[in-house]
Amino acid sequence: MGFTPMIQQYLKIKAEYQDCFLFFRLGDFYEMFFEDAKRAAQELEITLTSRDGGGEERIPMCGVPFHSAENYIKSLVEKGYKVAICEQVEDPKSAKGVVKREVVQLITPGTVMEGAMLDDEENNYLAVVTENEEDHFSLAYTDMSTGETFVMAIDNGWNAVLSELVNRPIKEIVVEEDFSQLYAENLREKLQFPVSIAKRSTKDNSMDLLVEEISDTNLRNTCILLYQYLYHTQKRAIDHLKKAQVIELAEYMTLDMYSQRNLEITNSLMRKEKFGSLLWVIDRTVTAMGARKLKKWLERPLLTKSLIERRLDLVTGFYQQFFEREEIREALQSIYDLERLSGRVSFGNVNARDLIQLKRSLSKVPMIKEQLQQFDDPALHELARDLDPLPELYTLLETSISEDAPISITDGNILKDGYHAELDQYRDASRNGKHWIAELEQKEKQETSIKSLKIGFNKVFGYYIEVTRPNLPMIPEGRYQRKQTLTNAERFITEELKEKETLILEAEEQSVALEYQLFLEIREKVKQFIPALQRLADIISEVDVLQSFATVSEENNFVRPTFSAERRINLEESRHPVIEKVMKNEQFVPNSINLADDKHLLLITGPNMSGKSTYMRQLALTVIMAQVGCYVPATQAELAIVDQIFTRIGAADDLVSGQSTFMVEMLEANHAIQHATENSLILLDEIGRGTSTYDGMALAQAIIEYIHNHIHAKTLFSTHYHELTSLEESLTALKNIHVRAEEIEGKVVFLHQIHEGAADESYGIHVAQLAGLPDTLIQRANTILSQLEGTEQSVQPVPEQKSNETNVYSMGQMAFFASEEPVKQQPSKKNHEIIERLNKINLLEMTPMDAMNQLYQLQKKAEELKGRN
Numbered sequence: 001m002g003f004t005p006m007i008q009q010y011l012k013i014k015a016e017y018q019d020c021f022l023f024f025r026l027g028d029f030y031e032m033f034f035e036d037a038k039r040a041a042q043e044l045e046i047t048l049t050s051r052d053g054g055g056e057e058r059i060p061m062c063g064v065p066f067h068s069a070e071n072y073i074k075s076l077v078e079k080g081y082k083v084a085i086c087e088q089v090e091d092p093k094s095a096k097g098v099v100k101r102e103v104v105q106l107i108t109p110g111t112v113m114e115g116a117m118l119d120d121e122e123n124n125y126l127a128v129v130t131e132n133e134e135d136h137f138s139l140a141y142t143d144m145s146t147g148e149t150f151v152m153a154i155d156n157g158w159n160a161v162l163s164e165l166v167n168r169p170i171k172e173i174v175v176e177e178d179f180s181q182l183y184a185e186n187l188r189e190k191l192q193f194p195v196s197i198a199k200r201s202t203k204d205n206s207m208d209l210l211v212e213e214i215s216d217t218n219l220r221n222t223c224i225l226l227y228q229y230l231y232h233t234q235k236r237a238i239d240h241l242k243k244a245q246v247i248e249l250a251e252y253m254t255l256d257m258y259s260q261r262n263l264e265i266t267n268s269l270m271r272k273e274k275f276g277s278l279l280w281v282i283d284r285t286v287t288a289m290g291a292r293k294l295k296k297w298l299e300r301p302l303l304t305k306s307l308i309e310r311r312l313d314l315v316t317g318f319y320q321q322f323f324e325r326e327e328i329r330e331a332l333q334s335i336y337d338l339e340r341l342s343g344r345v346s347f348g349n350v351n352a353r354d355l356i357q358l359k360r361s362l363s364k365v366p367m368i369k370e371q372l373q374q375f376d377d378p379a380l381h382e383l384a385r386d387l388d389p390l391p392e393l394y395t396l397l398e399t400s401i402s403e404d405a406p407i408s409i410t411d412g413n414i415l416k417d418g419y420h421a422e423l424d425q426y427r428d429a430s431r432n433g434k435h436w437i438a439e440l441e442q443k444e445k446q447e448t449s450i451k452s453l454k455i456g457f458n459k460v461f462g463y464y465i466e467v468t469r470p471n472l473p474m475i476p477e478g479r480y481q482r483k484q485t486l487t488n489a490e491r492f493i494t495e496e497l498k499e500k501e502t503l504i505l506e507a508e509e510q511s512v513a514l515e516y517q518l519f520l521e522i523r524e525k526v527k528q529f530i531p532a533l534q535r536l537a538d539i540i541s542e543v544d545v546l547q548s549f550a551t552v553s554e555e556n557n558f559v560r561p562t563f564s565a566e567r568r569i570n571l572e573e574s575r576h577p578v579i580e581k582v583m584k585n586e587q588f589v590p591n592s593i594n595l596a597d598d599k600h601l602l603l604i605t606g607p608n609m610s611g612k613s614t615y616m617r618q619l620a621l622t623v624i625m626a627q628v629g630c631y632v633p634a635t636q637a638e639l640a641i642v643d644q645i646f647t648r649i650g651a652a653d654d655l656v657s658g659q660s661t662f663m664v665e666m667l668e669a670n671h672a673i674q675h676a677t678e679n680s681l682i683l684l685d686e687i688g689r690g691t692s693t694y695d696g697m698a699l700a701q702a703i704i705e706y707i708h709n710h711i712h713a714k715t716l717f718s719t720h721y722h723e724l725t726s727l728e729e730s731l732t733a734l735k736n737i738h739v740r741a742e743e744i745e746g747k748v749v750f751l752h753q754i755h756e757g758a759a760d761e762s763y764g765i766h767v768a769q770l771a772g773l774p775d776t777l778i779q780r781a782n783t784i785l786s787q788l789e790g791t792e793q794s795v796q797p798v799p800e801q802k803s804n805e806t807n808v809y810s811m812g813q814m815a816f817f818a819s820e821e822p823v824k825q826q827p828s829k830k831n832h833e834i835i836e837r838l839n840k841i842n843l844l845e846m847t848p849m850d851a852m853n854q855l856y857q858l859q860k861k862a863e864e865l866k867g868r869n
Contacts, residue, residue, distance in 0.1 A: 004054035005098045007033070013086055017103060019196075020082040023073070025101065029063040030085075037062045043079065044072050073107055074117045080194040082108045106233035109194050110172030111144050113347050118145055120337065121291035128174045128198070128226040129161060130218070131183070137161050138222040140244065141170060144230065146292075146339040147240040147346070147534065149210075151219045152247040156675075158183060166191065166257040167299055174198045174229050198229045207231075210243050219246060240346035240530050253301040253627055254644040254675075258668050262647040263620050264578065265298055278621055281577045282630055284551040286329055288337040289537050290544025297545065301627035303643060305563055310379070311546065311629025312560055317377025318550035319631070324374050325547055331368050332544055335361045338537035342530045350523060352405035352414045358526075358533075359397035365389035365536065368543070386539050393529045400522055409519050412512040420518055426511035433504035437463065440497065450474050455497075463501040464491040549630040556580070558631035561622075561639050567679070569595040569619070569714060572636040576618035577625070580633065589752040590634075593619050595714045599735045601707060604718040605725060605759035606739030608767045611752040612718040613649055615739070616683045619716065620645050623681060640714070644680040646672030648687065665689075669703060678712040685718045697721045708733055725758035834861055 003011065010033055014022050021040055023030035032040050033053070037060040041048035046062050053059035064072045073083050085107065090100045110126025118124055127141035139161060140151040154160050165173070165187075172194045173187055187193045200221075207227040214220045223244045230238060261269060268276035274283075279298055285291045302308045318325045336357040344350040365387055372384035405414045417424060441455040450471045457463050461484055467475060468489045480492030552558070556577070564570075573590035580588040589611070595602065604612050622632045623642050632639075648668040665687065672682050687703055688696025700721055707715050708731045728736045738759035740751045765781045837858060 002054060004052075007053040007059065009098050009101060013084075013101065013103060017082075017084040017106070020084040020106065021076055022084045022086055022103075023064075023069065024086045025066070025088050026063070028066050030066060030069050031061060031063040033059050033061050035060075040076075043081075044075060046072075070114055070116060074114075077107060077109050077112060077117060080109055082106060082196075104235055106235070108172055108196065108233060110170075110174075111230065111233050112171075113145055113343065113349065115340065115344075118340070120288040122169045122295065123148075123292055125168055125170045126172050126174065126226070126230070127165060127168075127170045128222055128229070129165075129179070129183075130176065130222045130225065131180060132218045138218045139164055140219070140222045140226045141168065142226060142230070142241070144234075144238070145343045147238075147242045147343055147530075148339075149223065149226070149242060149244040150247050151214070151223050151244045152249055153216065153219060154249070158186075159671075160256075162186070162191065163257040165193070167255065167260050169295075172196060174226065176200060176225065196229070198225055198232075200225055201228055210241060212243075214244060214246060216246075219244075234347075236348065238346060239527055240343050240534070242534060247300075251303055253303055253624070253642060255299070255301070255624075256644075256646070256671065258671070259620070259645045259647045260299075262649045263617060263624070263645070265621075265624065266295060276578060276582065278578060278624070281556075281581050282549065282552045282625065284548040284555075285544045286332045286548075287335050287541065287544045289335075289339050289541035290332070290548065292339075293541040294545045294548060297628045298624070301624050302629070303627070303641060305641060308563070308627055308629055308641075311549075312631075313377065313379045314383070314546045315549045315553065315629060315631065316560060317375050317380045318547045319553055320377070321375055322554070324371060325550060327371050328368060328543065328547055329551070331364050331371065332540070332547075334364045335540055338533055338540065342533045342537070345523060345526050346530055348523070350526075351407055351409050352401050352519065353407055355397055355401050355522070355526065356403065356405065359394060359401065362390055362394040362397070365540075368540070372543070383539060383543060386535075388532060388536055390529060390532055390536065393526065393533075396522065396525060400518075410512070410516055412508075412515050414519050415515055420514070423511060423514050423518065426507045426514065429507035430504055430511060433500050433507065436500055437497075437504075440500075448474055448476070448479075461491070462505065463497055464493060465497070466491050546629070553631035556633065558625075558633050559635060559637055561626040561632050561637035563626075564638050564640050567597055567640040567714075568638060569593060569640055570636070570638040571619070571622060571632075571634045573634055574618055574622060574637075575633040576614050577621055577633045579614060579618075591615060591752075591754040593754075595640075597712075597733075599733055600712060601704065601715045601717065601731070601734045603704070603724060603727065603734055603736050603758075604716060604738065604754075605720070605722060605736070606718075607741050607759070608720075608764065609770070610739035610741055612739055613685055614752075615754060616647075616649065616685060616716045616718065620647065620681060620683055640679070642679060642681045642714070643677060644675065645683070646676055646680065647683045647685075648672070649683060649685040662689075666699075673703070673706060673711070676707075676711050676713045680711075680713040682707060682711075682713050682715040682717075684715070686720065687717070688719075688721070697723060700724060701727065704734070705731065720764075722758060728758075834858060837861075 002008070010022070010024050013024070014034075014036070021032060021036050024032065037048060040046070041062045044062075044064070046064065048060060048062050050058035051061045076083055083106070084103045085105045086101050087104045088099045089102050089104075092099050108126075110124065112118060112124055123143045124145055125141040125143050127139060130138045132138060135155070135157045137154045137158070138151065139154055140149065142149040152164075154164060170193065174196045175184055175198070177197055177199065184195055188195050207224055210227060211220045211223045214223060227241070230241070255263075255265070260266070264277045266277055266279045267273060270276075274280045279295060283291060283294055285294055302311075318328075338358070338361060341350070341354055341358050341361075344354055366389045369384050369387045369389065372380050372387070375381070400415055400419050402414060402416050415423065417427065437455055441453070444455075444465065445451060445453050450467055452468055452471060454466050455463060456466055464483055465480060466486075466489050472490060475492075480494060482490060483493045484491040558577075571593040574593050575588050575590045593615070604615065606612055618633070622634065622637065623639060623645065625632045626637065626639050627641065646668075648665060669684060669687060672680075672684070676682055684703070688698075688700040700717075700719055701724055704717055704724065704727060707713060707717075712733070725736050728734050735756070736758045737754055737756055740753040740755050741759075742751065765778060765785060768781065769778050
């Protein structure tokens with residue numbers, strides 16, 4: 001036996017959306033069936049039931065209420081799933097057979113529009129990646145909620161594509177069917193991106209206007225694929241989409257995925273959250289638009305000096321006038337998210353309260369415009385001139401939308417009295433009718449002497465006169481017509497009340513219908529202002545970011561940087577902006593940083609925990625802050641404009657890719673060496689730790705020499721290999737500096753001060769002591785260190801507990817096996833050969849396998865001597 005017509009309809013629609021959860025509208029619920037129901041019940045933690053579908057077995061089924069579906073959809077989308085919304089598209093009353101249903105919207109992680117599903121301070125990007133030829137790609141991404149679209153060419157390989165994607169808040173990636181399966185799998189498995197497949201339509205030219213200014217064919221085609229995917233999933237025109245903006249990557253500083261992570265620019269390394277990042281320190285924006293723009297600026301620092309100086313000029317203007325800046329901040333707090341309001345207007349899901357927010361925001365624009373004109377800096381006057389308060393739109397909203405309008409746009413009471421004559425007539429009829437009802441109730445109470453008599457209304461029976469059962473004998477015979485019997489009362493009607501009911505209900509029904517139609521017309525009028533609203537939002541968000549820079553700069557004693565034509569970096573009393581902020585009871589120790597063409601490589605030595613990594617990071621963060629247009633943490637700052645920042649700071653295994661700490665270290669070092677220029681900044685921390693001492697030292701020296709001789713980039717290289725400090729004699733552009741520490745009464749004190757020259761000690765054992773290792777272990781380490789630093793060629797082991805056969809002597813990770821005979825101060829002539837061979841062994845140059853081989857030979861020799869005895 002086949003399925004019922006309704007289930008057949010479901011299966012036909014589901015066949016077109018196999019990679020989605022199909023929310024199938026049945027009355028007041030969205031229902032799911034078959035495998036969708038099983039998975040949804042598990043993911044959403046809702047009850048799995050079943051129903052008769054006309055087949056031999058019952059069909060798995062689950063559902064969510066229509067009115068609260070948004071939260072369930074959000075949960076699925078956040079997990080990377082897609083949801084197809086299937087609605088009834090005809091009136092069930094007039095339907096012949098099964099009600100017609102269609103998918104009216106496809107909600108995916110990258111096409112979310114509902115405010116509750118979006119992060120106010122972060123964009124929600126959908127990206128499209130296309131491969132043009134080997135190692136040449138095009139990348140476009142858009143935020144549906146704001147309408148902004150960006151496109152770029154990436155010509156330096158797949159890893160550059162990955163860096164671009166990882167460094168942006170991308171929620172979904174779209175590729176074509178013939179896209180490399182290897183790359184697609186890379187996105188899904190390694191980076192955990194939801195990947196969707198799109199088919200290009202050659203017939204669709206509806207988005208030509210959005211790409212008309214793009215001359216590059218590859219970029220143009222990538223944008224068209226992006227727009228086609230949006231139209232396919234949203235099933236409607238999206239009028240707020242802006243023309244695609246081509247990003248020339250050469251105009252911005254390159255921050256690869258390693259630098260973004262290691263420098264904690266927008267998220268902390270440990271907690272993966274805003275707290276503890278550079279963004280957390282400098283974000284004093286007061287609007288959602290400003291917060292998103294600040295994050296975008298941080299992700300793409302500028303390279304053009306004139307553009308950087310323009311931002312700094314504007315920040316200076318805000319910085320110098322505190323009271324005027326505070327007035328701007330206060331006014332900005334009343335500005336709602338104009339970008340996303342524009343998107344909601346275009347998308348058709350804006351309600352009356354959204355338009356009230358829009359009106360209130362527009363009412364503040366003239367005030368902000370006037371406040372900007374009060375500043376002394378003429379650059380701020382230019383911003384004021386560009387601000388358009390859109391008085392025509394404000395007037396439309398002020399005269400039409402009621403201040404206490406409900407959220408629903410279908411229940412009436414949205415528009416003000418006086419906005420539309422016909423609507424006023426319906427409202428008068430309804431209000432007069434209700435006034436008449438109230439008067440009738442008083443009249444009936446007086447004439448029947450029934451004080452509890454009341455006139456009520458419900459949607460099923462309309463208006464009625466209700467009399468409680470004890471008062472029924474008081475009703476004059478023939479006065480009312482019985483309408484409904486209740487347990488404790490009777491309900492009646494009169495001919496006069498019927499007539500008034502008809503007039504009132506018709507007036508209310510026509511009023512609500514007309515009001516809905518008028519609201520849609522208002523929404524269409526508002527759509528015409530979307531481009532102007534987007535321009536306004538762009539300027540207001542820029543004002544917000546610039547005042548944020550000024551505010552945080554004044555609060556933290558930052559200074560305006562200058563830029564050196566000689567590619568010189570000179571920071572006096574430089575500070576780490578984040579560490580300085582989180583330190584509560586301690587004061588951050590500032591240090592100066594000096595780099596020039598003739599001394600562009602600083603070799604940093606000093607103990608662990610002394611501040612080498614902090615010193616390196618604070619330089620990078622200072623450079624980024626300057627090139628986004630913010631003041632910097634120093635008493636004086638002269639900087640060179642940096643085109644790229646490369647970092648290797650900290651150790652972490654990449655277990656997903658099966659790569660060890662050392663392999664990750666070498667990959668990141670290689671990435672810097674292959675791509676850095678003389679205008680780049682390279683930060684390498686403790687290169688070579690993941691292998692043997694001499695391997696690591698050799699690699700570290702070779703890397704230093706290569707950077708010095710071939711790249712000439714500004715470089716900070718920290719190391720524990722003190723032997724490398726001798727390079728200052730042969731490499732003219734290298735300079736030794738160290739982090740000062742002092743030993744007081746056997747304990748090390750870190751001063752966190754940078755001084756010229758090499759460090760004299762590493763203080764590693766002192767750090768181990770600070771970490772709480774046992775005292776006996778620390779004492780033993782000091783003994784071994786003294787022996788290694790002395791004239792002895794080998795370390796005398798400490799005997800462990802004797803066994804019946806051999807004694808085991810510890811030395812680091814090595815083990816020496818000797819005979820039962822205790823070690824004598826004066827070895828016998830028979831043992832002299834073994835002692836002599838031991839003295840000749842240089843453990844520091846041996847691999848573990850070589851050491852084991854030597855030990856085996858010595859043990860055999862000892863057994864031979866024992867046998868002779």
